[in-house]
Amino acid sequence: MNVVSEAPTRRRVLIAGAGLGLSVTACARDVDPSEDARGPGFHGLRQAGVTTPRQATVLLLAYDLDPGLRGAAGARALKAVLGSWTDALAETLESDGSRAARLTATVGIGPALPAALGLRAPAALRELPVFTGDRLDPERCGGDVLVQLCADTADATEAVAETLTRLAGETLVPRGRQDGFLPPSPDGDSTPRDLLGFEDGAANPTPEECERWVWSGNATYLVVRRIHLRLEDFARLAVRRQEEIIGRSRSTGGPSAGGPEDADAAPPRSHLRAVDPRLDSGARMLRRGYSYADGPADQGQLFLAFMRDPALFVRVQRRMAAQDELSGFAEARGSAVAYVLPGARPGRPLGADLLT
Numbered sequence: 001m002n003v004v005s006e007a008p009t010r011r012r013v014l015i016a017g018a019g020l021g022l023s024v025t026a027c028a029r030d031v032d033p034s035e036d037a038r039g040p041g042f043h044g045l046r047q048a049g050v051t052t053p054r055q056a057t058v059l060l061l062a063y064d065l066d067p068g069l070r071g072a073a074g075a076r077a078l079k080a081v082l083g084s085w086t087d088a089l090a091e092t093l094e095s096d097g098s099r100a101a102r103l104t105a106t107v108g109i110g111p112a113l114p115a116a117l118g119l120r121a122p123a124a125l126r127e128l129p130v131f132t133g134d135r136l137d138p139e140r141c142g143g144d145v146l147v148q149l150c151a152d153t154a155d156a157t158e159a160v161a162e163t164l165t166r167l168a169g170e171t172l173v174p175r176g177r178q179d180g181f182l183p184p185s186p187d188g189d190s191t192p193r194d195l196l197g198f199e200d201g202a203a204n205p206t207p208e209e210c211e212r213w214v215w216s217g218n219a220t221y222l223v224v225r226r227i228h229l230r231l232e233d234f235a236r237l238a239v240r241r242q243e244e245i246i247g248r249s250r251s252t253g254g255p256s257a258g259g260p261e262d263a264d265a266a267p268p269r270s271h272l273r274a275v276d277p278r279l280d281s282g283a284r285m286l287r288r289g290y291s292y293a294d295g296p297a298d299q300g301q302l303f304l305a306f307m308r309d310p311a312l313f314v315r316v317q318r319r320m321a322a323q324d325e326l327s328g329f330a331e332a333r334g335s336a337v338a339y340v341l342p343g344a345r346p347g348r349p350l351g352a353d354l355l356t
């Protein structure tokens, strides 16, 4: 299996890192200078929270630009907010406590924002279409500014969220928030499982593939899908049937039929067949998903994936809707896309490229 962002699991990385004074994954090593032995920080050519190994919790925030702010006045107001966010994030995220909690903040802008500010839109930033099977709640969709906060404790993300919302003032109005978690894995050391009980997140791109398919210079795009899962219906199926639907073994995360490590071995209507990168000429996305539980009646997958062009997501999602049996147990209720800004450095705040 092609394993990167999760592959050296945290414990293994820490053990290996103890000798080397390092605690970064292969994927993060060369591209994210803000990540060092103390944990991820803030400053860097690229934002942390993309190739950073998944932390235990996520808090996703969506804001809208005040509708009264448009054009040059809106751009000035946004620049001021992003400047104050940059200062606050630098101070908080570079601290030893935040690094120990592996706190990251990843900021992006939604598709409607550039036109509202009279700015040229990043090339691949477009609204996602509505897909067959979606049951979207408008309140859980979109956003002019999206922030992905991740850390090993939810307290750490909550504290930063409060600061950001305070600094957003009247320029950015809170639109929505969603938290997520990684369900504890039985042995504590393997790839985390999703709420269906399968290891999820192992088959991610290598560092070279990240360069080719995830990054667009120092920026990338984030696709968010809040996918309600019919957990009880799925759990009632025999394990063999569940494995047929996913296309993986539930116990090992390997091929479901015990065959070679290859999507060809997966059943034709399985998830693994529908999402096979070879159907997209090898194009990859970096999945960094979490589970969510908003009460017993609404639980599922907070699908988060980074890629250099969200058109890849559109193609894969259309194939899922058309042929993937997993779609019968999944229903997207929220959806968003964002252009993830290049990283911030001293003297170069978030949004500098966009708002100059």
Ligand code: HEM
Residues within 6 Å of the ligand: 194, 196, 198, 199, 200, 201, 202, 203, 204, 225, 227, 246, 248, 263, 271, 272, 275, 276, 277, 285, 287, 301, 303, 313, 316, 317, 320, 326, 330
């Ligand atoms: C409905 C909730 C979903 C669940 C429970 C789920 C679960 C899984 C699992 C268990 C794997 C195999 C383990 C791994 O390597 O990570 C996987 C792989 C994958 N999934 Fe999903 N997934 C879901 C939705 C999606 C969506 C919406 C997409 C994109 C449209 C997607 C794209 C992929 C891709 C690209 C792979 C890796 C395939 C490969 O590289 O061979 N998944 N998913």
